[in-house]
Amino acid sequence: MKEITEMKEVSVDTSEFNFNLQSEIRNNRFQNKLTLSERASCRICLDTSLKVNLIEPCRCRGSQRYVHYQCLATWLERSGNLKCQVCKSDYNGINMKKKNMNFYDWMKRNPEFAALVVCGIIYAEFTKWRKTHFKIKVYPQTSKGMRVTRV
Structure with a gap:
C-alpha cells in the first residue's frame, strides 16, 4: 500500500510538469505562427x-x-x-x-601582419648570421689562379 501512495505523489508532480510542458508547447506554436x-x-x-x-x-x-x-x-x-x-x-x-592598444594586443587582432613581422625578423637574423659565418675572401691572383677561402 505504501508503494501505491508514493506512486500517486509522483504522478501528481508529473502532471504538473506535463501541464507546464503543454504550456511551453503552446507558447512555441504561438511564436512559430508570428508572421x-x-x-x-x-x-x-x-x-x-x-x-x-x-x-x-x-x-x-x-x-x-x-x-x-x-x-x-x-x-x-x-x-x-x-x-x-x-x-x-x-x-x-x-x-x-x-x-589605445599596446603592440601585443594589436598583433593579436592582426594575425597576418604578425606573421609578416615574424618572418621579417627571421629573415633579418638569418641574413645577419649568414654575413658573419660565410665570408668569402678574394686574394690577389697567383700563378695557380684565384684562391677563394671560406671562413
Missing part, C-alpha cells in the same frame, strides 16, 4: 527572434538590416571598425571609445 513582418534574424548570430529584440544600426536594408545590440557590440570590439562593412555608413546610436 515574417514580426520576426527577423540577426545578421551576426543568425538567430531568428522578434524584431523588438533587434536594432537597425546602419543604412542596410533587407535581411541585413537587423542585429542584436550585444552581437553588434561584440563584433565592433573584435573588429575595431566603427563603420558598417556592408553599407559603409557609421553606426547610429553606438558610442564606442577607441582604447
